[in-house]
Amino acid sequence: MRRVLGALMLGLGGILAVGALLLLGEAVSAWIERLQYGSGLMFADAEVFLVLGLAIGATGAAALWAGLRLMGLLPIGRND
Numbered sequence: 001m002r003r004v005l006g007a008l009m010l011g012l013g014g015i016l017a018v019g020a021l022l023l024l025g026e027a028v029s030a031w032i033e034r035l036q037y038g039s040g041l042m043f044a045d046a047e048v049f050l051v052l053g054l055a056i057g058a059t060g061a062a063a064l065w066a067g068l069r070l071m072g073l074l075p076i077g078r079n080d
Helices: 002-037 045-071
Strands: none
Touching: 002 045
16 A cells, blocks of 8 residues: 555656646746846746746655655665
């Protein structure tokens, strides 16, 4: 049961990590566009994408860590 739950957590963490990378790429793109054309009506789009990307990335990293721990692939300490 732990391995199944760990595999699900690894899948979820991978999906969240890819989504975070996409959001961070969009944040960089929005920042470059703002430098070229000015802020316009979307004055906080780069910051929103950045915060969402960081939050989703942290959640994805936590899910990957939990999945590795549940599957026994990440040791707890030196004695494992």
